[in-house]
Amino acid sequence: MLYVGASHIPTRLLSRRSIFLSQKHGDAALTLCTERISRVRCTVRSCSGSSSQLNLVDWVTTQGGKVSGVALVNLAGRDGGSGWGLKAETEIAVGTKLIELPARCHLTYSASEDVKLLRLIDQVPSELWGAKLALQLLYHRVRGADSSFSSYISNLPVGVSGIPMFFPRECIAAIEYPPVTEQVKKRCKWLFEFSQNVLGKLPGTEEDPFAGVSVDINALGWAMACVTSRAFRTKGPQHPASCLPLIDMANHSFEPNAEVRSNGQGIDLYSKTKLCPGDPLLLSYGNLSNDFLFMDYGFVINDNPHDRVQLRFGTDLVQAGAMVASVQSSDGEALNINPTAWQNNLLMQLKLAGPEADTEVTFGGPDHVDSRLLAAARILVAHEETEVQGRSLERLGKLDQPLNRRNERAALRSLSGVAAFSLSRFSSTMEEDESALLSGHVCSSLKHAQQQESVGNLNQKSSQGDVEAEPIPLTEDMRLALRFRVQKKKILSNAIRAMGRKLQELAKSSSPVPELNTAPRKGQAPPAATKKGFGQPSKA
Template sequence: MRLGLRLLQERATVGSFWWPYISNLPEAFSVPIFFSREDIKNLQYAPLLHQVNKRCRFLLEFEKEIKIMLEDVALQDHPFGGQDVNASSLGWAMSAVSSRAFRLHGESLPNGKNADIPMLLPLIDMCNHSFQPNAQIVQEQDINSPNMSIKVVAETPIEQDTPVMLNYGCLSNDLFLLDYGFVIPSNPFDYVELKYDGTLLDAASMAAGVSSPSFSSPNYWQKEILSQLNLQGVQALPKVSLGGPQLVDGRLLAALRVLLSNDKETVQGHDLNALMSLSEEAPLGVPIEVAALRTVIALSVIALEHFPTKIMEDESILKKKLSSSKELAIQFRMQKKLMIIDVMRKLTKRVKMLSEEKSTA
């Protein structure tokens, strides 16, 4: 937020060197903190709703803190030229920074790495995003060097009138929408979050026709492995995911494989990395693998059912004339559903392949 405050300070400074740049920044941003209450609800995805509410609460609390700090400051000493700094202006500054700033190499740290410093780069910040960029940002020298320079260097020949594209990062649609105000269709890095829970796994296994009492009541040796996976215990991290490059969260996959097996020696004969890898084909045998994948498919169905609307309904709504924020919200939730269906399709294909291999063995 420090860079955002500096941006507000420069915006309030008469004759600021940066005024030509600041005056051309968008007056409004299409990020969810500026959505109406109805359009925030239209996102239909609890983890994102939590993040939006968290950011809104932060802005409201920060507004209170700033008002207290500046309450008795004389006009000549006021860092914002006497202008009111409220949640709206703070939100504008935060959105300007989150959507346009780049992280550059700062001072060298004792561990040999460099600190990341967010910086606004006029003109360069006009480049749009692509996972197949035709250019990249190159920083020469660190931020304290008088010879530091920032360049945009073409990675491929760029024809005239072709947009210069940069890769903003391998981000989920949650972050693209929160920070940049857009959604990437068929984003290969998008995923949905789930909470690892024995009751949920029981429900999924029943739906998948898989029988295992270990989901809600694991054996002692299974509990030990779950603790190693940080899925049980005091410091457990129960958040797991479906989608993204992994397709299935490695910790979730390992847990299912372990809980579906009664063979302690066979399980303990594999390291956690093998148990967490989907590319590791059936480490505990085909029956266990098929049961684990069917359970994940059932979890995907449950995740899909958490959305109040169906994809066809979303497609129908998008054909109507909508506000930009409502359109974004519906695109976001529809992409989540399409991603879940893609996970189900890929896992179903894998189950079919494993079943065929077993039948021909």
């Protein structure tokens, strides 16, 4: 989903996201779906005869639009790679209008639509905006040459590649990241149920907007893939999305040289920078994480600044991190996180506990850890309430505002442990994945792990014993799955490194980070009080 002036996260195709670290793969619906739509191609035959189609530029012009200084070209292998794109034909100044697309060229739906189609669209839950627009696209597709959009539709990709909803099972399993795999499964399940229970029953009924043409799971899957990878929200998130012919041929960059603007009725494409002849025109699809780029558009950006690793917060998560990093309490025992009332109260204020909790926390971004997770770690490793007193929640979450040396060491080490623990959930190391990507082959033990359907079981790699080394060629889908998970591993590794650097800085620093007076270890005399009332530096 692309936005006009896009910079915010799109409405999700399905709003509820799932849990990294705790969910499992595999249900019957997904199996059925991925077998049936493993290579999505539209199977719909139009009910009118074919006629000669115009190329997109001519079609836009005949519909009253304008195109100047740009051409539609096949850019395979360049700037977006997967086929078509727009390029500048001449030198173009900043702020030049390149495409003018009148409202009649926007493929969308409104109250003026066929009532049968609107009733069908109404049966789709509102969060599934992509499916609603997909039905509209199919409505035009079955009309063939009778549809005013036939030239646009004939220029859409026939088969959609890269979108995990259409991956074979082993490639979905290889993603190994539940927030995406669970979402993919939900989409597949909905697609399967809607095609069986609603679309499959339409032909021959009064309610059929498709005039007797059978619309099956492949057709709906194709339309959904087209729509999620090319639609724009021209009127804001509350209004139906639209496909914008020709403009939707621009590929994505986080440093775009073109932008889309609404002129009230129609939509225009403008240059955002000076362009030279041959420059590809690139739009920003929004500040999207790789999760959305992968699921909706079928590609992944290396070192995407908007990518994150999602975790579901719980005190047990920080406890697991503290255990992995061997964090000790002041008595030299392993740190036991057992929050008291004041700690629970602060977690509730952070909305990480209680009835209104939103427990999604992330690694990644400029600080490598999100502020709520950092604040929660500082709170949970604190010995006493006095350590956090006088601190706002905002300040508790600031990386450059530690509470005291002992607390900061314990918090950073616990967070490092959480990231290390999350890394250990993958079946292979980053280096193994990178070498598979380089060689173009996946080694059989990696493949073996991928065939295990449960992410929860992926740690069994070592207990399975060595599987005979047999290199298996990487398919394009498998390559994308590996690239996606390498990026997640990179985020976690970078977070571990960043915490390590912070710990080193803390050890070296002569800045006035207060040193907390730690309780004496069992059998030890209490440290001598200094003038300021603080004890000697602890070794935690």
